[in-house]
Amino acid sequence: MSDLTRLTIAGARDALRKGETTSVEITEACLSAIEEAGALNAFVHHTPEIALEQAKAADARIKAGEAPSMCGIPLGIKDLFCTKGVPSQAASAILGGFKPEYESTVTSQLFDAGAVMLGKLNMDEFAMGSSNETSTYGNAVNPWRRGNDDAALTPGGSSGGSASAVAADLCLAATGTDTGGSIRQPAAFVGITGLKPTYGRVSRWGIIAFASSLDQAGPMTKDVRDCAIMLGAMAGHDPKDSTSAELAVPDFEAMLTGDIRGKVIGIPCEYRMAGMPEEIEALWAEGTEMLKSAGAEIRDISLPHTKYALPTYYVIAPAEASSNLARYDGVRFGHRAKLAQGDGIVEMYEKTRAEGFGDEVKRRIMVGTYVLSAGYYDAYYNRARKVRALIKRDFEEVFAAGVDAILTPATPSAAFGLGEMAEADPVQMYLNDVFTVTVNLAGLPGIAVPTGIDKQGLPLGLQLIGRPWEEGDLLNTAYALERAAGFVAKPGKWW
Numbered sequence: 001m002s003d004l005t006r007l008t009i010a011g012a013r014d015a016l017r018k019g020e021t022t023s024v025e026i027t028e029a030c031l032s033a034i035e036e037a038g039a040l041n042a043f044v045h046h047t048p049e050i051a052l053e054q055a056k057a058a059d060a061r062i063k064a065g066e067a068p069s070m071c072g073i074p075l076g077i078k079d080l081f082c083t084k085g086v087p088s089q090a091a092s093a094i095l096g097g098f099k100p101e102y103e104s105t106v107t108s109q110l111f112d113a114g115a116v117m118l119g120k121l122n123m124d125e126f127a128m129g130s131s132n133e134t135s136t137y138g139n140a141v142n143p144w145r146r147g148n149d150d151a152a153l154t155p156g157g158s159s160g161g162s163a164s165a166v167a168a169d170l171c172l173a174a175t176g177t178d179t180g181g182s183i184r185q186p187a188a189f190v191g192i193t194g195l196k197p198t199y200g201r202v203s204r205w206g207i208i209a210f211a212s213s214l215d216q217a218g219p220m221t222k223d224v225r226d227c228a229i230m231l232g233a234m235a236g237h238d239p240k241d242s243t244s245a246e247l248a249v250p251d252f253e254a255m256l257t258g259d260i261r262g263k264v265i266g267i268p269c270e271y272r273m274a275g276m277p278e279e280i281e282a283l284w285a286e287g288t289e290m291l292k293s294a295g296a297e298i299r300d301i302s303l304p305h306t307k308y309a310l311p312t313y314y315v316i317a318p319a320e321a322s323s324n325l326a327r328y329d330g331v332r333f334g335h336r337a338k339l340a341q342g343d344g345i346v347e348m349y350e351k352t353r354a355e356g357f358g359d360e361v362k363r364r365i366m367v368g369t370y371v372l373s374a375g376y377y378d379a380y381y382n383r384a385r386k387v388r389a390l391i392k393r394d395f396e397e398v399f400a401a402g403v404d405a406i407l408t409p410a411t412p413s414a415a416f417g418l419g420e421m422a423e424a425d426p427v428q429m430y431l432n433d434v435f436t437v438t439v440n441l442a443g444l445p446g447i448a449v450p451t452g453i454d455k456q457g458l459p460l461g462l463q464l465i466g467r468p469w470e471e472g473d474l475l476n477t478a479y480a481l482e483r484a485a486g487f488v489a490k491p492g493k494w495w
Helices: 009-018 023-036 048-063 106-111 158-167 184-190 224-234 278-293 304-327 345-356 357-373 377-402 424-433 437-440 471-485
Strands: 045-046 073-079 116-123 173-178 193-196 216-221 264-268 297-301 405-409 446-453 459-466
Touching: 009 023, 009 224, 023 073, 023 106, 023 116, 023 264, 045 158, 048 116, 048 424, 073 158, 073 377, 106 173, 116 158, 158 173, 158 184, 158 216, 158 224, 173 184, 173 193, 184 193, 184 459, 193 224, 193 471, 224 446, 224 471, 264 278, 278 297, 278 405, 278 446, 278 459, 278 471, 297 304, 304 357, 304 424, 304 437, 345 357, 357 377, 377 437, 405 471, 437 459, 459 471
Parallel strands: 073 116, 073 173, 264 297, 264 405
Antiparallel strands: 045 116, 173 216, 193 216, 193 446, 405 459, 446 459
């Protein structure tokens, strides 16, 4: 077969079972593509020996007729997932040289299902960023270009390496994590599909924490069917994670009928924000019509506390990050600063953290420490927790009123140039999360689906938000939107 790297998970699965190709052949094609795509800086730790060993084992399972859907599928793994014996740095200098002696639950389940790890993927440091410009490895680069402009674009963040690798056909799919939109925003920026499951659907054990009550792992794939297949392998109860839900994992792929007749799709008025680009507004209207034409009922809804979501998120997330990142002190693992004569333990902590953390991580740690301090805990953190409960209640009331899913834009713009926001107020970068953070605050499932192209030739996506634990229904609605939109554009290869 030709163009092996362009296969979807479903396409590769079928070809492997028919004997038309082997996992080793697909894996070798991906490894070659990765070598040629250094300009994208998507893969930051390469594991070709592991990949080929896993691929050979997968071929043996397929030949024996004992192959799950993910068997033999080459993946990229975000650097936030701990992988035994392989560097797992969360794109931070403070974790330089760290090779875990254990495997995250997600990667363990994927490998048990026969998936192949090609390597570790670039990301924003500790998942803090919306453009993949805070990584100790340097920027990941979007494979798309604006018309004839050669300017490098962001692939989004924090899962920027995952997004770039899947869009450029360096791997068939990738893992991502989503704390405030870090799967859905980059997926929309590069024209792929990204799913953030319900909080607790996928284990967080072995994933380096940013904000524990918000973080959730999910698949980043070439289409909705692949998301359904990969989620089935990633999801499930994990006794090592106290927030993991003890629920059965349904066959998500079997639920993809595309029939959404009678489904009620909510359109929240609060997401019509001042200054929204006309292209985003038009795409949203087109997506609404697509779902209506597919048989869904469209209903205007209100989520009144949406306007408080961004400030609420940027109190809660830094507060949790301040607590989680306190463990990186140079004592047990990772980077340790060189000390001067007479320096003690306090100086070691201070110098190690000053050297190891990047500016954005330091900024969020300081904000988080401030809002948790004795004089400001009630004024900021406790108030943010109360507003979070109101945001969650807004969704509960809408779903209780009969709404099955909610359609919104995924991002406030198409991908922007690397460095274009570097000198701006950080708040301008934080606004990239304006449509996505509510989903994390409420613990709901959300999916970004590529739906159109802007006037500069860049992909645009829409977001669907579903009921908790009903990923199958959400995926089916996304499948109907995907089929109606017919998005097939690919970035032109320049690297």
